[in-house]
Amino acid sequence: MIRNYLRIALRNLRKSPGYSFINIFGLASGLACFILILIFVQHEISYDIFHKNADQIYRVIQRRPGAGGAKYWAATSPALAGSLRQEFPEVAVATAVFPTSNPLLSLGEKHFTEEGILADNHFFDVFTYSFLQGNVGKALKDPNSMVLTASLAHKIFGNKNPMGQTVMYQNKYPHIVTGVIEDVPETSHLSFSYILPAVSDQYYQDCISREPWYNNGLYTYVALAKGANVQQIEKGMRKYIDRNLADWRPEDRMTFLFQPLKDIHLKSQHLQTFTFEKSGNYKFMYLFLAIGFIVLMLACANYTNLAVARSIRRAQEVGIRKVAGAWRWQLIGQFLGESLIMAFLALISAVVMAHLILPSFSRLVERPIRMEYLTNPTLLPGLLLLALLVGLISGSYPAFIMSRLKPVQVLKGTQTKLANRFTLQRILTVGQYAVSIALLVGSFIIYKQMQLVQHQQLGYNRDHVLTIKVNDETLSQQYATIREDLLRDPHVTAMSYSQYLPTTVMTMQSMSRWEGSGDQLLPSNTSSVDYDFLDVYGIQLVAGRGFSREFGTDTLGAPIALINESAVKALGWTPKQAIGKEFNYSDGRGKRSIVGVVKDFHFNSIHQSLGPLVLTLNRESGGYISAKVRPEDLAGTIARFEDAVKRISPYPFEYEFLDDNFNKLYKNDLRLGEIFTSFTLLAVLIASLGLFGLAAYSTQQRMKEIGIRKVLGASVPGIIRLLSKDYLKLVLIGFVIAAPLAWYVMNRWLEDFVYRIDMSWWIFALAGAFALMIALLTVIFQSLKAAWMNPVKTLKTE
Template sequence: MIRNYFRIALRNLKKSLGYSFINILGLASGLACFILILIFVQHELSYDVFHKNADQLYRVIQRRPGSNGVKYWAATSPALAGNITQQFPEVQVATSVFPTFNPLLSLDDKHFAEEGILADDHFFTVFTFPFLQGNSATALKDPNSIVLTASLARKIFGAKKPIGQTLMYQDKYPHIVTGIIADVPETSHLTFSYILPASSDPYYQDCVSKEPWYNNGLYTYVVLAKGVDAKQVEKGMRRYIDKNLADWRPEDRMTFLFQPLKDIHLKSQHLATFAFEKSGNDKYVYLFLAIGFIVLLLACANYTNLAVARSIRRAQEVGIRKVAGAWRWQLIGQFLGESLIMTFLALILAIAMVHFALPSFSQLMERPIRMDYLANPLLLPGLLVLTLLVSLISGSYPALLMSRLKPVQVLKGKQVGLTSRFTLQRILTVGQYAVSITLLVGSFIIYKQMQFVQHQQLGYNREHVLTIKVNDKNVSQQYAAIREELLRNPHVVAMSYSQSLPTTVMTMQSMSRWEGSGDHLLPTNTTSIDYDFLNVYGIQLVAGRGFSRQFGADTLGAPTALINESAVKALGWTSKEAIGKEFDYSDGRGRRTIIGVVKDFHFNSIHQALGPLVLTLNRDPSGYIAAKIRPENLQGTVALFENAIKRVTPYPFEYQFLDDNFNKLYKSDLRLGEMFASFTLLAVFIASLGLFGLAAYSTQQRMKEIGIRKVLGATVPGIVGLLSKDYIKLVFIGFIIAVPLAWYIMNCWLQDFAYRVDIAWWIFALAGIFTLTIALLTVIFQSLKAAWMNPVKTLKAE
């Protein structure tokens, strides 16, 4: 019997190739979309689960008061790891980790610019990165040691034995290779090619030797004992801070929170301050997953509509089978079997689509996403289960509907149960168009917001600004000569250096008015700049002056500063009143005098509101060199900079235009927009296929009515209008459902931006008109086909 069902299903597929193609294409599109998203979601949820003690491992983050509310920092002080293990027995072990600055490894005359980390000797007790050579217990004990990943060891040493070999770090610090570990998995939030002992780093030593609670540049990880509640340890730490930082005002003291290791990748958006890993976004992951389910359900609804439309032609077949003795469960099995075959064929096409789309999808999501059947043992079983579920969801309604037909009525030409105006088909079509319009509105609003971001007045110039990362102190020491040489070229307009770029000023300090009143500390962002910073970036002065080589106070190192309008406002002054005022600053240099007030500019993404900013003078070039250059011959100008800098450093030449750096701030939002646009087109396509099926079904039902109307003188436009008005109603109902849904979803998304566009009424109107146009084009094809048919053919059966 099963073989017979299979043979009948194939015969029906061949008999209606057009129907079969449309149905398989619709299902395949939905399945491909869902599989792609599922692979991406699985990848995002698998971060850091490979560590043996992942369930007990936490990153300690700090919660601090900020100028615009509470801020969360991923970076902590060097005092934390040692104190937390001494004071809290619930903490089994703790380690401090931080990224290498100006990384460069050298072997003889070969140089390798690789990203690494520095860590204390507890690192391999906390994290279980497997050792291939060496001893994990002693690999980081010696300050002059270094641990390499397997791929970096091969890259540097080739076939030579790496253990015991000496590498130069930053071209001057020798380190002996004491261990080789397996390459860091792609699903690790910590990414590195080598590990150096933290004790060898002057920055770490400096932080530990000074007041450690005031320096925040390290990342602290702890392993809690099994069964310990992290919240209880947090409460104990709060009491410890209150006791040991009693001289701090209570509202200025930090508190510490424990973030589970498995949450770091997806739930660290609010920890962007000082986080050095490339984090994901749990909101976007679950949003994509929800959209994947929706698109798949749209495809199933499309199949159901088409199956019901086609079932009218098979009503007599059902009647004959029942007369011949077929049981209802046999008919259900037959129709579900046909659905399973159709879904399996769609799955094969979907897998081909996925393999074709994966390279572009991986590039868009910036993830190494692969469909690896061997590495992912759940993939094939999962696809088979998905096929069964989709075939059941899409085929159950047609199977149940057709199997309950009464043979007497069917064989007399009556089709009871298939003619209700308020059938599931119409409900599904309304749902399809409600989803399509919602996605269209979302795409329009995301595009509008991204256009707003691109054209927002930032307060600084970002066009034709070349930025170069300074990795080597040789460049800093010879900056004056390099600057003088390059400014002689007519294509170089101005040059500057600064600790940070104006797009990402991350460093935090605290300031307070110097009036002996013990005013509340004001947290501020800060960066050090040179004399030409304001000129290169086109940042305006509101009052006072900028740093200048013409003023002895600046050149002799007087403690002066520039502040922005937000800082002036927070301190209760006007811009003019602020000039000459003094304030206390927590950068270790004490009191400073304000010599100028700059106009507010966005020194972070516009997800965040503008806050106080302090600019200090840096006479030791570090961080970034920036040059305002002319747009003509850009490549030649870049080559000019490369030649000048490569003469004084072995480090690779790293450059970027400020425009590109700015766009990086909104990559995830741009990615969301592209994904939304793709899903929207797919949803509209699938909804149109579903409407095509419903139109075919309705038209088939009304063929005799159309024939009678034509005999009585009805025109083709009149018949087309008659058949189309029902679908206009369906689209309109979908529009009514979509408007509040789309407004709510997009209003929630826009809340993540401190500066955002308004949701205009015309966006909904445009989405509705676009969807209605596509629907009418779909329906008119079937309507014209029916209207042009000779009425004699439709009425001769009567």
């Protein structure tokens, strides 16, 4: 019997190739989309689960109060890890980690720029990495030790044994290789190629010795004892801080929170500092999963719709089989079997499509996503289960409806209008176009918002600004010589040195009015700059003056500062009142005098509101050289910069235009727009395919009616209107449903932007018109074919 059902199903597929293609292609497209998104989601939620006892590992983050609302920092004090180990028995072990600042490794004349981390000797007690060589307990004991990953060890030493070999760090600090570990998995939020002992770093030593609770540049991780209560530890930390920072006002004291290791990758967007990797976003992940599910449901709806429309042709088959003695469950089994065959054929096509699309999709989401059937044991069973569910969902309604037909009525012809009674067809068509229109609205709004971002007035000039990352202390020390040399080039109009670029000022300190030491501390971003920073970036002064070589008091490291309008307002002054005022600053250098107030400019993404900013006159060992250049002969200008830098520094020459750096701030949003648009077009295509098939079957059922109308004088436009109006009404109903839904969802998305577009009515009208046009083009093809057919051919059998 099963063989007979299979033969009937395959025969029906061959008899209706158009119907079969539309169904298989529609299901395959939905399945391919859903498969890619499932693999992406599986990759995102797998971060850091490879560590032993990953459920017991947490990162400690801090909440800092202040004017303008509390801030959450991923970076913490270097004193925190030791305090946790000593004061809290629930903490089995704690470790401090931070990224290397100037990642240059050297072996003789060979230089390697690799990202590494510095960690204390408890690092391997918290995290699980497999040692290929060396002793895990002794690897980071010596301040001059070093642990390499296998790939970096091979890159530096080739086939030579790296153990005991000496590698120079920053071209001046020797480190001996004491261990080699397996490469860090791709699904690790900590990304590094080597580990150095934290005690070997001068910054770490300075933080420990000089007011460690004020300095926050390290990341603290803990492994809790089994059964430990996180909330109780957090309460204990509050009491500990109250005891040890008694000289701080209670409202100024930080609060420590424990973030689960498995949440770090997807749930760190609210943190002010996070530098190990570009983290994921759980909101995007859920959004993609929802869109993938919607597209798959659209494909299932297509199958159901077409199967219901096709039911008239198969009504007599059902009647004859029932007269011949077929049971209802046998008919249900046959129709579900056909649906499952269709689903598994679609799955095969979907897997092929997914493999073809995967490289492009992987680049789009910036993840190394692969379909590995051997290393991913859930993939193949998951695909088979997915096809089974799709087949059952798609075929259930037609199977149960067709099996209920009464043979007497069918064979007498009293149910020839059966398909017209199925309101599910209309519901599914409305639903398909409602979803398609909502996705179209979303795509238009994302595009408009990104246009606003790209052309937003930022308060600084980002055109034709060449930026060079400074990793070498020697390059920093000889900057004045380089500047003097390069400014002789007529293509270079201005140069500056700064700790950060104006797109990403990351460091935060606390400030308060000097004459009112009891005032609340004001968290503020800060960057050290030189005399020419305002000129290069065209940042305007509101009051006072900028840093200048013409003032003898303006020397590097001088206790003077520029602050922005937001800082002036938060401190309770006007810009003119602020000039000459002094404020207390938590950078360890005491009070500072304000010499100028700059106009507010966006020193971070416009996802964030403008806040207080302090610019100090100094030159850090690491930072950026910025140069305003002319657009002519850019290649020659870049080559001259490269030559000037390479004469001084062994570091690889790294440059970037500020425009490119700016675009990185919104890469996730741009990526969302691209993916959203791709899914939208796919959804519209699937909906159109379904409508095309539905219109074809509906038109075929009305061929004789059309023939009679033509004989009675109906025109071609009249017949097109007759056949199209019902479907266009469904699209309009879909628009009415989609508009408020799209408005609500996109309004929530726009809430993440400080500056955002207005959702004008024309965006919704444009999406509706586009969907209506697609539907009209889809239906009109079938309508024209029917309207142009010779009525003699359709009526001669009557």
